[in-house]
Structures are given as structure tokens and as C-alpha cells.
Amino acid sequence: MSEPSPPFPLNCLYLYLADRCNLSCGHCWISPGSVRDPSNELPAEILKKTIAEAMTLGLQSVKLTGGEPFLYRETRPLLGFLAAEGIDVIVETNGTLLDRDLIATLRKCKTAQISVSLDAGRAEVHDKLRGVKGCFDRTITGLRLLAENGLGFQVIMTLCRRNLGEIPGLISLCTELSAVSLKINPMQPCGRGKDRFRENDNLDIAELIRLYRMVEKEWSFRKGLEIIFDLPAAFRSIEDIKARGIVECRILNILGILANGDLSICGIGQTSEELRMGNIRRHSIREVWENDPVLADLRAGLPGRLQGICGRCLFRFQCLGSCRANAYAVDRDLFASYFLCREAHEAGLFPLSRIDNDERPS
Amino acid sequence: MMDSSRIFKQNNQMVYREEEDGAFLFNPETGDLRYMNRSGREAYAMLNGEKDFSRVVQNMLDLYPDADPSRLQNDVETFFGDLEKNHFILPSNSR
Numbered sequence: 001m002s003e004p005s006p007p008f009p010l011n012c013l014y015l016y017l018a019d020r021c022n023l024s025c026g027h028c029w030i031s032p033g034s035v036r037d038p039s040n041e042l043p044a045e046i047l048k049k050t051i052a053e054a055m056t057l058g059l060q061s062v063k064l065t066g067g068e069p070f071l072y073r074e075t076r077p078l079l080g081f082l083a084a085e086g087i088d089v090i091v092e093t094n095g096t097l098l099d100r101d102l103i104a105t106l107r108k109c110k111t112a113q114i115s116v117s118l119d120a121g122r123a124e125v126h127d128k129l130r131g132v133k134g135c136f137d138r139t140i141t142g143l144r145l146l147a148e149n150g151l152g153f154q155v156i157m158t159l160c161r162r163n164l165g166e167i168p169g170l171i172s173l174c175t176e177l178s179a180v181s182l183k184i185n186p187m188q189p190c191g192r193g194k195d196r197f198r199e200n201d202n203l204d205i206a207e208l209i210r211l212y213r214m215v216e217k218e219w220s221f222r223k224g225l226e227i228i229f230d231l232p233a234a235f236r237s238i239e240d241i242k243a244r245g246i247v248e249c250r251i252l253n254i255l256g257i258l259a260n261g262d263l264s265i266c267g268i269g270q271t272s273e274e275l276r277m278g279n280i281r282r283h284s285i286r287e288v289w290e291n292d293p294v295l296a297d298l299r300a301g302l303p304g305r306l307q308g309i310c311g312r313c314l315f316r317f318q319c320l321g322s323c324r325a326n327a328y329a330v331d332r333d334l335f336a337s338y339f340l341c342r343e344a345h346e347a348g349l350f351p352l353s354r355i356d357n358d359e360r361p362s
Numbered sequence: 363m364m365d366s367s368r369i370f371k372q373n374n375q376m377v378y379r380e381e382e383d384g385a386f387l388f389n390p391e392t393g394d395l396r397y398m399n400r401s402g403r404e405a406y407a408m409l410n411g412e413k414d415f416s417r418v419v420q421n422m423l424d425l426y427p428d429a430d431p432s433r434l435q436n437d438v439e440t441f442f443g444d445l446e447k448n449h450f451i452l453p454s455n456s457r
Contacts, residue, residue, distance in 0.1 A: 237381075237383050238381055238383050238384035238385070238386060238397050238398070238399070239383050239384065241397055242384075242397045242399065303393070314377065314379070314386075314388045314395070315395065316393070317392075317393025317394075317395075318393070318395060351381075353379040353380070353381050354379070356377070356388070356390070
């Protein structure tokens with residue numbers, strides 16, 4: 001007889017393999033360093049041991065992210081291990097370091113998703129946003145290599161005022177490159193993004209809602225390219241939700257492992273040290289997953305303790321407040337309402353049909 | 363296959379909300395949600411505790427005369443089956 005599933009399976013590990021990056025994006029929510037000092041990086045052997053232990057807790061997938069994950073020196077042995085274990089691999093990269101050798105290694109893995117950041121259809125705009133001249137061309141080269149080798153990929157655009165006009169051009173480029181999807185993420189007020197918000201480079205919620213509707217109406221599927229505009233469920237149409245479902249905050253089923261081995265609820269531990277919970281060099285991941293008080297608090301408190309409009313949203317059980325790391329970064333509170341939902345509610349733009357008025361018709 | 367004489371009614375303990383492109387049901391006890399497109403909304407609206415399943419299907423065919431009758435019946439059956447299983451609708455004789 002098989003053992004019963006744990007009540008909160010650890011479905012996915014987010015591996016922040018490198019705490020540095022070869023780009024310098026003005027909107028980065030984590031603000032990695034640029035110094036190439038890998039001395040503090042984890043040996044792949046330690047990661048492999050932890051991943052093997054996490055498999056006993058329900059692990060199905062691993063996300064490789066960073067900083068730029070392919071700066072990690074032991075990427076290839078790690079990918080080899082994941083391939084051998086049959087674990088789904090998700091990659092978030094800027095695509096500039098993709099080469100034939102790395103792609104051959106990736107092809108041996110069960111790649112569930114490869115997401116590559118690209119903020120514009122024109123080099124001069126992308127390079128300026130990403131802070132490194134020539135990075136657009138390197139990313140495009142990487143994307144072409146992925147396509148040539150039959151690896152599907154998603155392009156992720158971080159949307160701000162500076163690249164608002166780039167959406168049509170980027171859609172055309174993604175179609176030309178045979179991307180599977182284009183995901184448009186509004187810029188977040190965390191990390192370096194805080195400064196960009198102060199400069200009013202972000203779009204407000206009214207603009208985002210208008211843009212979402214325009215994308216859904218005019219561009220949502222174009223020549224096989226799926227376009228996903230990432231807004232909280234409260235603002236999405238029923239048709240969209242029926243087609244794609246609600247992408248909830250995954251905080252109850254993930255753990256982040258930072259580049260030095262520290263554990264955190266996700267990448268937020270890189271900027272908020274108080275949300276770190278041990279280190280895999282010294283602690284068992286099972287011990288942390290089963291006993292850490294922050295995790296216990298989240299499990300007990302979501303969605304019941306969500307505050308403000310998130311606590312009254314009819315989608316709170318699925319959405320879990322969109323992104324709890326963002327709530328913490330903005331309000332230093334894991335149960336605070338999500339900033340966009342709060343902004344919408346204060347502006348009278350939160351859909352009334354999606355607010356729980358506690359009515360119980362008799 | 364659903365018994366054509368079955369009669370359902372809406373569960374008034376659920377929160378029902380209509381929107382421009384459809385509607386959704388929310389179970390305040392469990393947080394469960396079900397989304398409906400416009401035709402689902404029309405079928406759900408017919409569950410008044412009086413119309414039996416065959417009558418609902420016939421009414422839907424009247425609204426959508428171009429629909430394939432057996433496919434429409436299957437769709438309605440699947441839809442009502444899921445709603446009943448998750449307590450969003452109830453047999454008409456239940457309290």
C-alpha cells in the first residue's frame with residue numbers, strides 16, 4: 001500500500017542558481033549583483049542530494065532561475081541529474097548564454113517550460129531596458145537555437161511605460177521566432193522596480209485593464225502564438241479563465257533555494273533575509289518543509305487571513321492573493337492585499353461581481 | 363446517461379454572479395468555483411425545480427437551433443452532472 005500524500009506536497013523547487021546576472025535590468029525584482037564571484041555557489045552534489053530528498057515530499061518539477069541561472073558553473077551536471085531522475089525542468093533565463101552544447105543538454109531533460117526574457121521587438125529598446133548593449137542580439141540567437149532544436153519556449157516581456165509601444169512588434173517577432181507563447185508581465189514595485197515606480201514608469205491599473213482587454217480582443221491568439229497578459233484573476237474575463245484557468249500563487253507548494261543554499265519561501269529571501277529558513281548545507285529540506293513556522297503560518301492563514309480586497313475576493317481560494325512575495329516586498333506582510341488589486345479597489349475598478357459580500361440567499 | 367425525467371434546482375447556498383461573457387458560481391464553504399459561458403448561463407437559469415432534464419435540453423435546442431442535438435444533450439448532461447456532484451445544484455426534491 002502506498003503512503004498517503006502529504007497535505008502540502010512540495011511540488012516544485014525554485015533554484016536561484018546564481019545570485020548574479022550578466023544583464024542589469026532596471027526593473028529586476030530581485031536585484032542580483034553583477035560581480036562574477038561564484039565562490040559562494042552550491043556544489044551540484046549538495047543540490048542533487050536535496051532534490052532527491054524533496055522527491056520524497058512530492059517533488060515533480062524544478063525551476064532554474066536566478067540571477068541568470070546559466071551563470072551557474074555546474075549547470076550541465078545538474079541538468080544531467082534532473083534528466084536521469086525524470087523531473088520536469090522549468091527554466092527562466094535571459095537567453096544570452098544559450099549555446100548548442102547547453103541546448104543539447106536541455107534536450108535530454110523533461111523541459112516543461114523554457115521562459116526567455118525579451119522586452120521589445122527592437123534591439124535599442126531591449127538593450128536599454130536590460131542595461132547591456134548587444135544583449136538583444138544574443139537573446140535572439142539563443143531563441144533561434146531553441147527553435148532549431150525543437151525546444152518550445154515562452155517569451156516573457158516585463159511591461160512598463162518605456163516599452164508599451166513595443167507590444168505589436170514583439171508579437172510579430174515572437175511569431176517569426178516560433179515562440180509558443182508571449183507572456184506580458186506588468187512591472188513589479190520590488191527590487192530595482194521600486195525606483196522605476198518612483199519614476200512613474202509603471203502602468204496604473206486602469207491602463208493595465210484596458211490593455212488586457214485589447215490584447216484579449218485583438219491579439220490573444222495570433223498565428224498560433226498564445227498571448228498571456230498576466231493580471232490577477234479578478235480582472236480576467238470568464239472566457240479567459242475557462243480557457244487557461246487561474247494561476248494561483250504557488251507559495252503553499254514550493255520552496256526556494258538561494259544561490260548560497262539558504263532556503264526561502266521563494267526568491268523573496270534574496271532581498272528579505274528574515275524570510276530565510278535554514279540552509280541545505282546544514283538542514284534537511286524535510287525538516288524545514290514540515291516544521292518551519294513561516295510555512296506553517298502561510299498554510300494556516302491562506303486564504304482566510306488575506307487582508308483588504310484580497311480577503312473579500314471570490315477568487316481568493318484559487319488566487320491566494322496573486323503573489324505573496326510581492327505582498328511582502330511591498331507591505332512587509334505576507335497576508336497584505338496584492339498591490340494591483342488594492343489599487344483597483346481604491347480606484348473603484350475592482351469588479352463588483354467578484355467581491356464577496358457575505359450574502360447567503362435564503 | 364442522465365435520466366431525462368430528473369429535475370434540478372439551483373442551490374441557494376451558493377453565490378451566483380452574472381457577467382457580460384458568462385457567469386460563475388462560488389461555494390462559500392469550500393471556495394469552489396464554476397464558470398459558465400453564455401449558453402451555460404442559460405441552461406443554469408432554467409433550473410427552477412420544475413423543468414425536467416429533457417425539457418431543459420429541448421429549450422436549449424430552441425435557443426440554439428443550429429446545434430447538434432446529441433452533442434448539446436451531452437454537454438448539458440456533463441455540465442449538470444458536475445454541478446450536482448459539487449452541490450451547486452440539487453435534485454428538486456431535496457431541501
